[in-house]
Amino acid sequence: MSDCASRGLNQKAVYWGNPQDTGRGEFTFDEAVEISCHWEDVVLVDPGAVATAVNLRSEVILAQDVEEQGMIKLCTLDSLDSDESFKLRLLTRN
Numbered sequence: 001m002s003d004c005a006s007r008g009l010n011q012k013a014v015y016w017g018n019p020q021d022t023g024r025g026e027f028t029f030d031e032a033v034e035i036s037c038h039w040e041d042v043v044l045v046d047p048g049a050v051a052t053a054v055n056l057r058s059e060v061i062l063a064q065d066v067e068e069q070g071m072i073k074l075c076t077l078d079s080l081d082s083d084e085s086f087k088l089r090l091l092t093r094n
Contacts, residue, residue, distance in 0.1 A: 012037065012074075013037045014032045014033070014034055016029035017033075019071075029071060034076055035062050035066070041058050042057050042058070043055070069092075
């Protein structure tokens with residue numbers, strides 16, 4: 001990544017990679033690592049839906065390659081709080 005592009009990565013995210021299926025409907029992950037990023041939450045509204053449909057998606061640019069199906073959270077390792085696991089995002093590619 002160029003120096004110019006990496007200057008825009010002024011936030012930190014915690015990433016858990018290498019998802020492994022335990023065979024019991026759960027996954028285990030590698031230890032958490034902190035990655036520089038640019039994180040933007042995007043709200044998508046479907047005006048044609050019968051009921052108001054709102055979808056929250058996060059668009060994240062990372063300073064390093066990561067695996068799909070890993071988990072990521074906007075925070076630092078020092079501020080990580082296990083009580084906020086609902087804020088984790090599953091990584092997929094668009």
